[in-house]
Ligand SMILES: Nc1ncnc2c1ncn2[C@@H]1O[C@H](COP(=O)(O)OP(=O)(O)O)[C@@H](O)[C@H]1O
């Protein structure tokens with residue numbers, strides 16, 4: 001679910017307490033009212049904190065597929081988002097305050113609980129980041145926030161009411177940048193909450209047979225944190241840190257045929273798969 005990237009391997013390893021920098025978790029959501037009503041049952045069993053078992057392999061094909069899969073973490077239907085965050089994302093999210101870039105993203109088919117989980121994880125991360133700042137009064141922190149949506153190949157600013165697609169530029173130093181993407185300097189946690197609700201309202205909503213309300217767009221929320229010691233720390237600016245954490249909520253991963261989508265959506269799904277497999 002999350003990945004931390006850093007120029008300084010040792011620092012990153014020390015923070016994570018281990019050398020692994022990619023953590024993959026699986027979360028199974030509970031059956032919803034509709035599924036319970038039609039007598040559906042879950043196809044998956046979480047047998048322990050790292051193993052998930054497919055209960056109904058197609059007869060005859062049983063020997064062809066493994067039925068048990070192991071991940072860094074597996075969260076069953078009774079596990080709340082707080083625990084998913086603490087065991088699966090907290091470490092990755094908090095690395096940003098120590099100057100390490102990180103990304104947390106949710107991947108899965110429509111209605112599997114990506115937005116539900118990412119919304120909670122973003123909220124818990126923000127609360128922990130602000131808590132950390134409060135406890136480190138010896139440093140000066142500046143937080144900036146930007147938000148974009150990628151829908152059918154077009155990048156749109158979720159903090160702007162103007163829906164004109166933004167251009168991508170290649171910067172030799174910074175890599176790919178989104179031209180004219182608004183970056184708000186945050187006043188406080190309430191300001192960030194306000195911006196997050198603007199993003200949720202702006203996000204494109206499409207319709208599929210799997211979930212009428214599920215979004216057909218990718219969303220990337222980016223929080224950039226700069227900090228430096230309040231007391232002069234040396235002429236070279238040592239002690240100054242800058243990093244960002246990305247919260248990525250991907251559009252549904254299902255095949256277009258499964259969602260009975262056509263045209264635009266079919267195109268979107270194909271690009272998405274290319275993107276994820278590359
Ligand atoms: N762990 C969960 N517990 C309870 N309800 C959930 C959980 N995960 C998802 N849901 C509910 O299931 C529905 C689909 O979830 P959503 O996050 O919108 O899926 P996705 O973004 O993957 O399409 C929503 O109504 C959501 O509130």
Ligand SMILES: [Mg+2]
Nearest residue numbers: 114115214215
């Ligand atoms: Mg969603």
